[in-house]
Amino acid sequence: MPIQTLSVRDHVRRTITERILAGVYQPGDRLIELQIARELGTSQGSVREALRELEASRIVETAPHRGTRVRTVSPQEMRESYLVRGLLEEAAAPMAAKAFKGNAEQLWNECDTIIACAERGELSEQAAHNAAFHRMIVAASGNGVLLRLWDTLAFETRTRVQLSRPKADPVGDAKTHRPIAKALENGDGKLAGRLLREHAEFFAPPADAPQSESA
Template sequence: MTETKPLPRLTLGRQIRDALVRRIVTGELEPGERLVETKLAEVYGTSQAPVREALRELEAIGMVETRPRRGTFVRHFIQQTLRECYVVRAALEEAATRLALPAGTVPFEALEEDVAAMRTAAAASDLQAVGLASVAFHRHVIEAAGNELLKHAWESLQIEARTAVTLLAAEPDLPGVADEHQELLDVLRTGDLEAACQLTRDHQWHYADLPHDAHGRAR
């Protein structure tokens, strides 16, 4: 039996990020609403530094925008932006699979630990920890490719933040998320390159094809 590693924890900035994502997705924070660092710091009982970190991540994925001399504002959700991310991510992760699997560098033990962490988090209904374990799984495959340019391109997509948005918006079946990654792991273990690449593409395209409403919620 695979030993379950401790559930990953979020930094304070990322906890605030996810709290803001949830408020934007539910419509509590409306498009065009101004986000004031000092007020948010007061709401979350922290300094402005983690609030600033959270807003930077949200701006990087297009959920808020900073206007010179005016402040930071909630943007209208742009479904196409999220879809484009998953389309690009599918291509990058397929490329990583094509490099890592024939080279024999896929870290199967680490992937097993990631799936086990997802199952533990799912049993605890811990959506954030499921997201972090999912990101860790895919990052392990990316790193196994041994291509720094590919890794840089993947990281530039702000994977952790976008995964958080997707999970908060789509509200998926958490044990099902773990099952999807177990299926990916099982196919990688067979060594069937084309089957592994196909499933890798399908896994990301599933999220690319989710329709969303104006707040980003999956319909």
Template sequence: MTELMRVDRSAPTLRELTLEKLREAISTGFYRPGDRLVERTLCEQLGVSRTVVREVLRHLETEGLVETIAHQGPIVARLDPEQVQEIYEIRALLESQAARACAELATPGLVKQLRDIRKEIEDAFEKKDFKRVLAYTELFYEAMFAGGHKMMMHQVVKSLNARINQLRAMTIASPGRSVDSNREMNKLLAAIGKKDGDAAAAASYEHVRLTAAIAMATLAEKAAETSS
């Protein structure tokens, strides 16, 4: 009887798969800020019921990716510059501390893991496979936080992951960003490899600062285009 009552959690549910697909569509820019999310269209595109779509939209609203407008319905949430700035401030503080701890506790195995991930990111940048860049960048930070034993900090960052990836999708596609991003992240990785906590924290902080500047400039450009 106990076995009959046990829930099999090994496979994702239809709702979870739909949530992942729609979150990815927003994070990668398939749906852009301000785009309407029409339930009937989403049902047809995703091949699921309206009930599932509504549940997923409500969940994405809690993540800050979707907002509901009176007399219009759900849309992709617009990126508020003040909120974006705050997200980068949180990232800079937490990631720099994680980078410091990771460097101080680094093992050869962890450094190799981070280098292997970095190779995947560089290859993805070269092939302009931005979806893979996002996936492996998330893996890099997960390994860095774990290596520094800063998993509570990582939980805070993960709570913002949907919006962080939405911003990453915007910044990594900017001209010349692949070269700059690879240089900045390899500087961070080199500091971790040398077990230099101060240098790792500084490299991490600088990377986030530069990324934030690109994001804020891009948002300003889009706002100017909209108003003109």
């Protein structure tokens, strides 16, 4: 029975997160437990548990007399999340390189998908596969603590309500993943780590950037 409850909670949490990333729920929108429970055909308790986990990950926030709402991420916080993510990925790279050396087919497939999405102008899909590419690297390190820390930042770096970046080049941006994949395939964790950190630093938006919808 506890396993079943956990499975339902995880499903609810993933669904709410994906709706936020897809822009169905916008920053500031109130998330009503009963309404979500009816939509998903589950109990209000399962929704409440899922929202508590999302609050712990700082995806939503709860305030007295206002209920639970989607968090509005400030430009400064967005920038900081990118920089921290880069450091986490740099730490994961040496261990991930051992796993990917001569065996990086899945990584290359994800890399090619990112580029294909960019070429088709599917920016939301590009953002999702970009997150999958980076998460795959951290997961390959085998370090559960690094992965959990990375997961708490993933929302803020994947969200569709992104910060504007001057002269954005989705296809060019997508291709920057190739050198990272190559370094990992060659087992060069030090190079891969440096590339991952520089990648995050490059895409970290300026703290004073205006918010706009992007990927």
